[in-house]
Amino acid sequence: MPSEVAAKSFEPAPSPAAPHHIRLTSHTGGHGAIPIHWAAATATERGPVVGTTTKRSHRNVIGTHSGSYSIYRALAVASGALKASHKADLTNTAPTNVIGPYPQWSEPGRIVAMDPWGATVADVFANELAAGYDIRPTIAVTQAHVILPEVIEALQSGRLKADGRFLTAGGAAMVTKVAVEPVWFLPEVAKRFGCTEADLRRVLFEETGGMYPELVTRSDLEVFLPPIGGLTAYIFGNPRDLANPDIELTARVHDECNGSDVFGSDICTCRPYLTHAIEECIQGAQRGGVGLVSYFRKEGRALGEVTKFLVYNARKRQIGGDTADQYFARTECVAGVQDMRFQELMPDVLNWLGIRKIHRLVSMSNMKYDAITRAGIEVVQRINIPEGLIPADAQVEMDAKMAAGYFTPGAVPDAAELKKAKGRGLDA
Ligand SMILES: [Zn+2]
Numbered sequence: 055m056p057s058e059v060a061a062k063s064f065e066p067a068p069s070p071a072a073p074h075h076i077r078l079t080s081h082t083g084g085h086g087a088i089p090i091h092w093a094a095a096t097a098t099e100r101g102p103v104v105g106t107t108t109k110r111s112h113r114n115v116i117g118t119h120s121g122s123y124s125i126y127r128a129l130a131v132a133s134g135a136l137k138a139s140h141k142a143d144l145t146n147t148a149p150t151n152v153i154g155p156y157p158q159w160s161e162p163g164r165i166v167a168m169d170p171w172g173a174t175v176a177d178v179f180a181n182e183l184a185a186g187y188d189i190r191p192t193i194a195v196t197q198a199h200v201i202l203p204e205v206i207e208a209l210q211s212g213r214l215k216a217d218g219r220f221l222t223a224g225g226a227a228m229v230t231k232v233a234v235e236p237v238w239f240l241p242e243v244a245k246r247f248g249c250t251e252a253d254l255r256r257v258l259f260e261e262t263g264g265m266y267p268e269l270v271t272r273s274d275l276e277v278f279l280p281p282i283g284g285l286t287a288y289i290f291g292n293p294r295d296l297a298n299p300d301i302e303l304t305a306r307v308h309d310e311c312n313g314s315d316v317f318g319s320d321i322c323t324c325r326p327y328l329t330h331a332i333e334e335c336i337q338g339a340q341r342g343g344v345g346l347v348s349y350f351r352k353e354g355r356a357l358g359e360v361t362k363f364l365v366y367n368a369r370k371r372q373i374g375g376d377t378a379d380q381y382f383a384r385t386e387c388v389a390g391v392q393d394m395r396f397q398e399l400m401p402d403v404l405n406w407l408g409i410r411k412i413h414r415l416v417s418m419s420n421m422k423y424d425a426i427t428r429a430g431i432e433v434v435q436r437i438n439i440p441e442g443l444i445p446a447d448a449q450v451e452m453d454a455k456m457a458a459g460y461f462t463p464g465a466v467p468d469a470a471e472l473k474k475a476k477g478r479g480l481d482a
Pocket of ligand 1: 314325
């Protein structure tokens, strides 16, 4: 098959940024692609992930880098702002902290949704880079001070103490933060979801409107860079301590909720739980432990914010008002499912960080707990959100979740309790 197809007559006038032809990636491009041996013991044996769009004979994956931002990259190229051939200059971009390698990196099936070597490509694939392969980091590790009003309030009220090491007198928490882009090894991702690889490939192809033809034409390419959001891990204390089961680990795995996390919307407990977890993490680090908040871009139970707001309206307008007994049903009416977060891939980052034991899991979610323990990580204690941090309008969500099996050390609301309207009306 020809690797390049002539442009059709409807193509607009060529711009310097756009090539005059469409480059199909659905056929093998000849020589030069380095094979990937997923979960191999060393980076050299594993081989680099090459998602470049310029030298297609080097590609050994389906999709391109940057997750959902690959589309913005395309816009930058289309508008002429970015040269498609731009290669990242990785000078001084190396991780601030060494993470791994850990035994989990090469244990079969442990890590299937990220590239364990993604932070250190400039180092471990220096030879391949020198040979002209365009290899990009899919993980970046840096350090930061995070300043949150809730932490300052905790400091002022005496719940937290400044030590100049983990927490400054001004209320800034010192963290190592790690950004991770998704890299999926399709055979094992399919296993996690209990389907065949062929079915996973076909459905991914169909449900993205045919966006990645190689999903169905290139069964030899087993790694997919999906156009979705990734995650950020915030580490309080020494990142190396995460892998030591004898050091107390306080951890929360948090799914994005822009409305609450950023804008303080009071219909759910997301931000109060997140900031409570950060407070717990700082206290844990100060006790000689280490803390971790892993933040996943899975807005609105991965249904997206439009669906989420539609559900809010449906909940608040239903006859009888916003009640816990209808909480999941209203989501299901709009979205078809209660939840699309599927925690199956979530524990990968924990395994990547070398974690074997979480002493204090700051989460009430049974789905997260089950996924973590299924991934071979021990959970000693689960920490629920303190009553006083639950906004009034979020009591509906809290009651519904506890009735559905979320962890609580207190009483589970009964049927009569669940029928009480507790959410505010839309005009209130
Ligand atoms: Zn929320």
